[in-house]
Amino acid sequence: MNAIFEGIGASVRRKEDLRFLSGRGHYTDDMNRPGQTHCVLKRSDRPHAIITSIDTSAARAAPGVVAVFTHADLDADGVGGVPCGWQIHSKDGSPMVEPGHPVLATGRVRHVGDPVVAVIAETRQQARNAAELLVIDYQDLPAVAHIADAIAPGAALVQEAAAGNTCFDWHIGDKDLVDAAFARATHRVKLDLTNNRLVPNAMEPRAAIGDYDAMSGDYTLITTSQNPHVIRLLMGAFVLHIPEHRLRVLAPDVGGGFGSKIYHYAEEAIVTWAAGKLKRPVKWTADRSEAFMSDAHGRDHASTAEMALDAEGNFLALRVATVANLGAYLSTFAPAVPTYLSATLLAGVYKTPAIYAEVRAIFTNTVPVDAYRGAGRPESTFLLERLLDTIAHDTGIDRIELRRRNFIPTDAFPYQTPVALQYDSGDYVSTLNAALKAADWDGFAARRAEAKARGKLRGIGVSTYVEACGIAPSKLVGALGARAALYEVAQIRVHPTGSVTVFTGTHSHGQGHETTFAQLVASQLGVPFENVDIVHGDTNKIPFGMGTYGSRSLAVGGTAMVKAMDKIIAKGKKIAAHLLEASVDDIEFANGNFTVAGTDRAKSFGEIALTAYVPHNYPIEDIEPGLEETAFYDPANFTFPGGCHVCEVEVDPETGVTTVVNFTAVDDVGRVINPMIVEGQIQGGVAQGIGQALLENAVYDEQGQLVSGSFMDYTMPRADNLPNISVGTETTLCTHNALGVKGCGEVGAIGSPPAVINAVVDALKDYGVRHVNMPATSQKLWQIIQDSSAQPAVANLSSN
Amino acid sequence: MYDFAYEKPTALAAAVASLAGDMDAKALAGGQTFIPVLKQRLNKPTTVVDLAALGLVGITVTADSVTIGAMTTHGEVALSAAVQKAIPALANLASMIGDWQVRHRGTIGGSLANNDPSACYPSAVLALGATIVTDRRSIAADDYFQGMFTTALEQGEIITKVIFPIPQKAAYQKFRNPASRYAMVGVFVAKTAAGVRVAVTGAAQGGVFRHAAFEAALSANFSPDAIAGIATSADDLNSDIHASAEYRAHLIGVMAKRAVAGT
């Protein structure tokens, strides 16, 4: 047994890539069950309309059709609506308006893509043919798609129960303190900004297969989910009323999620319910067009941010008012995103003593919006870091100096912010210094001059950020409105010959858990890396779990593994003490060996495992045979990764085209288990951040049609849009989990957008530009340049 | 897609007969436009007539012309040493179409038959004054393009090859639509024996067009400066979420200047 030991901190190649890169992954759509039928959904092509009639007769009579279902069939079976997992209360204490979210549209359609009828046939082709024979009569209603239209007086109502289209009007912080600080401030800087709406576009579109065993009464749902247990809970308890022991949810290989596969979607309920009804498996797979109009979108905030400063540029108070577009219905975690996942981050890395934020969430006739990579933290980070540069612009204080002056000092941790969070650790000075050095900030002037000689406008931008992830303490999130817990579960099964199977409640959909977790377990138990297998994505195999999102898998799920391994080691010590005829207190465990302290008398981990399963010589009165332990871990706090991103761009003033020429990220993600995977996660996140900043935009027209509803119009970032992304880490350890880990899944998408826009604004500074909203498309920049040369005075200065 | 019959004739006459006998029969070349259209159920042909076995492939270069078979892929044109030498701008244009997968399937005949208003080839065909040869006649470029997705082709008429006269110099500049990567504005300039010709694609509602003002200015003085001061009217130009008509009008000037500079 002398295989290569791969420990913490090694860039082990990802085990899972062999099957992914050779086309042998097992995705939901790859699976087929005997007797399977195919479901096609007829979706609304209207943004807002009353359904006056649905005639299914021709569709029912079409070749191969097994069944055609409308909301009436679901109602007859008592099927519930899609639930929302987070409740927010408004300022006045009233709960948010929580309208029903029917599985199939009932009476009305509220966005293009709202599912209306499910057609189930022997083949997908037959189901599509039959769906074209449906006759649905609509009476169109006025629609609102954009924030400004939805909040305008007299706007059409998306949900009858939501006056003014308001879902809730929430706030956090101390308004009086903030008002007082503004009254005495020397500088007040104000900025209006939007956070553009995004379509997640995971590589694998969503898919689901429902199955039912009439003998046992067991249901199975195979689905593209980031959290199968959460789906089992939500769908079983609220929608279909199937108890947990009768419902198995599998999330096999999943091709990316970025948040969009957290939520419980109507299609999962339809196929599961229909499978029970028809006693045959039912499969649904989204095509890309469906994905655009049915996967929860991301972002879509409009904010006003104001900072009060003293004469030296110290922040006195921050005031923020945001309107968040939640779409037509409440997706699973939608209410949490603009509130507890965003406004609580408004201190950022700064010691702003007073903060007050208001968030009005509204309904529109658009696809529901929910968490998307970063979930609320990219929005607050963009707001703060754009505001920082705007303050520098308006006051003349150097933007780096302004940041340094207001950083939470390195010796101030744990640091309590004015907006609920307590940061446990961080060192914003060191990440800033390292990033500026790596990006050669000081050499920029020469590069700018050189670019100018080539007719290009070169700009550099910085963003310093912190985020809250590893979500997290059940008690805290419960108090904040979560209707679920957020702990994580690990079960470690040591087999008789010493190999190990780890069952985790987290789910890997590209993150490389099968490698990182195997490294973690191998290093802790001292067994070879290849002797550790990670099992995820099956509610029948894994005790429980809350899944993967919010960069929580290692910080919460990995710590649960450590807790389970602690129990394994404690038990192993008892067995070793017995075999070695020593006291338990004298047994030490290191590098896979149980040793009597101070001697060379030892038993290997494998010998102990074998003894546990073949307990011939065993303290059977004191301990049970076997070596398997489970741990539930509920962390004490969120984790707080942070860092500094520096972006350098060149703008072609003739065309408005921006090229990102350099990108440097220096992040503090806590302890790093696999540096290669961390680098990949950060690069991927930065790619999405550059996408948001320069390219991506979900555009609805005034009537509520999704104009950018395909890749012909929705600009996904591609390799040639991206620079070489240089990634570095500076580490402070998380103080409240055993590994000292923080999380790296979202930092790239959180820190990068403002760095890019700050660079763009810097590039255009000679044109008097103060702010540019995302995405900074070539057309937008060309227009800005045009307008400013028309009137060369400083444009758009709204400082007061 | 809907069900359809599939034919793969080996003789041009047979293909022409299949298409002539049935108004709803459609030719298939590289399928890069046609197959997505079928998958979205936007077209319901009775029969799909695959042109792949008609022998319409290949590139022939003579002293004064380059002839490209209709089924020749963009990839073949881009990588052809003969085209690179005779009309480098044409090989360059082909190399900028789509991505490698698209270039390995998409054909010059399919592109011209389709006449997408943001396709690249129409600009080269029009600027170089090429001739489109079909199963029944030859059509001059100036007569061929008749508005977006509209050409002089008759129902069932098959393009067999395209003959490009070799210009003195030529260049293509493409401003890609950021999402689709088709031409948001593409300008092909050519200095030919018959004079300077400038064709613009991607920009206008009616598809590819010749830019008379640029042609006149460049005929007098073939240099970027000659057209620097000439504004293009935004009337009749496309406007969408990626580019307003005014922005397109501006880009036509920039792309034309860069094309001239690049010849």
Ligand SMILES: Cc1cc2nc3c(=O)[nH]c(=O)nc-3n(C[C@H](O)[C@H](O)[C@H](O)COP(=O)(O)OP(=O)(O)OC[C@H]3O[C@@H](n4cnc5c(N)ncnc54)[C@H](O)[C@@H]3O)c2cc1C
């Ligand atoms: C992702 C993507 C990106 C693209 N980017 C670009 C780009 O940047 N620039 C660009 O110019 N194009 C672009 N295209 C289009 C591509 O270049 C193809 O050339 C074009 O789609 C048509 O060629 P095809 O051979 O695929 O024809 P098909 O799709 O097979 O046919 C198109 C039409 O032409 C007809 N047809 C085909 N051949 C003939 C013939 N010989 N005679 C008569 N009728 C015929 C067919 O009946 C059909 O109606 C892109 C396509 C894709 C999918």
